[in-house]
Amino acid sequence: xxxxxxxxxxxxxxxxxxxxxxxxxxxxxxxxxxxxxxxxxxxxxxxxxxxxxxxxxxxxxxxxxxxxxxxxxxxxxxxxxxxxxxxxxxxxxxxxxxxxxxxxxxxxxxxxxxxxxxxxxxxxxxxxxxxxxxxxxxx
Amino acid sequence: xxxxxxxxxxxxxxxxxxxxxxxxxxxxxxxxxxxxxxxxxxxxxxxxxxxxxxxxxxxxxxxxxxxxxxxxxxxxxxxxxxxxxxxxxxxxxxxxxxxxxxxxxxxxxxxxxxxxxxxxxxxxxxxxx
Numbered sequence: 001x002x003x004x005x006x007x008x009x010x011x012x013x014x015x016x017x018x019x020x021x022x023x024x025x026x027x028x029x030x031x032x033x034x035x036x037x038x039x040x041x042x043x044x045x046x047x048x049x050x051x052x053x054x055x056x057x058x059x060x061x062x063x064x065x066x067x068x069x070x071x072x073x074x075x076x077x078x079x080x081x082x083x084x085x086x087x088x089x090x091x092x093x094x095x096x097x098x099x100x101x102x103x104x105x106x107x108x109x110x111x112x113x114x115x116x117x118x119x120x121x122x123x124x125x126x127x128x129x130x131x132x133x134x135x136x137x138x139x
Numbered sequence: 140x141x142x143x144x145x146x147x148x149x150x151x152x153x154x155x156x157x158x159x160x161x162x163x164x165x166x167x168x169x170x171x172x173x174x175x176x177x178x179x180x181x182x183x184x185x186x187x188x189x190x191x192x193x194x195x196x197x198x199x200x201x202x203x204x205x206x207x208x209x210x211x212x213x214x215x216x217x218x219x220x221x222x223x224x225x226x227x228x229x230x231x232x233x234x235x236x237x238x239x240x241x242x243x244x245x246x247x248x249x250x251x252x253x254x255x256x257x258x259x260x261x262x263x264x265x266x267x268x
Contacts, residue, residue: 027169034165035185060209062169065181069170072180078172078219081180085213085261132211 016074016106016118021066022099023058023092023124031062045096057091063102063129067122070104075116075137082115083136092124100124106135114139141242141266142201146235152190152228160222177219183258184212187248190228191262195246200232202244203266210243210263218257226250226257233261240268 028042037059040047048056064086072078094100103123110117120133162185163178172179195202227250234245243265250258 021171030165030169034162034169036189037184061181061184061212064212065166065170065179068180069172072172077174077177078179079177081214081216081219083213083215084180085211087211088209 010108010111010116012108012110014108016070016108018103018105019070019073021069021102021104023062023066023094023102024099025056025094025096028056028058028062028094031059031065035059035061037061053091055093055095058094058102058124060088060091063088063092063122063124066102067104067120067130067133068135071106071118071120071135071137074106080137081135082138083134085135086120086122086133087131088129089131090127090129092129102129109134140201140237141232141235141244142199143235145200146232149229149231150194152230153193155225155227156186156190157225158186158220158222163220163222175222177221180214180216180219181212182220183214183250183260184262186226186228186250187230187260188262191230191246191248191264194230195232195244195264202242202264206267207264208267210265211261212263213261215259216257217259218252218255220250220257224252224257226252242266 032038045056106118106120109119118135122130163175166182167175196204229249231247233247236243245263248260249256
């Protein structure tokens with residue numbers, strides 16, 4: 001068990017409290033502009049349906065950015081992130097005029113004096129959207 | 140289909156890219172980050188994916204970007220990105236395979252400030268059959 005300062009004691013297996021982010025079409029437009037990824041599958045329903053998708057889907061990198069925010073809030077800021085990886089296994093589906101959830105949890109998978117490794121889960125509408133999601137943060 | 144000769148090759152991005160505070164602020168706002176003294180960890184995708192897209196769209200490489208979906212993404216961050224940083228970006232096609240008709244390409248991008256690597260990222264892109 002390691003004291004991170006204050007009362008926060010962590011060890012391998014410690015669960016980090018769940019957090020729920022909200023994603024809607026306005027989020028996708030803002031992320032498209034901020035990231036430069038203007039692929040129409042993230043904004044145009046007609047186009048998304050025409051390429052066989054169930055509806056407009058969120059950028060995989062938006063879900064990863066939000067999961068990253070979850071990690072860095074816990075770790076103490078953006079500068080703490082040393083490694084971050086994930087697989088995009090299912091899309092986050094974003095119908096018009098609807099708020100959908102991105103629910104993120106994590107557990108401590110490894111730790112030493114300098115680094116903490118977190119295994120992350122991320123779901124939307126109960127479906128796992130990120131696979132093999134892992135973050136390494138400095139202490 | 141990707142030109143097999145391009146696997147293992149490294150392509151230098153065109154010129155250098157400077158990061159502005161406005162770009163960091165816009166990215167941070169989307170995810171609710173209020174501390175913009177450094178960029179959020181995945182901000183660099185804004186630079187690396189654009190560079191990869193330029194390189195892979197070259198007719199001599201042969202990747203059909205219109206059918207690409209993002210398979211996975213990894214970042215190794217050596218120094219957080221800040222406003223005013225200037226980077227060059229090189230991209231290497233690290234691996235290529237075909238599975239069930241889909242082409243699976245892994246591109247590594249290195250953001251360098253001078254000769255120092257600030258960040259390496261790996262994007263696995265799937266070109267749907």
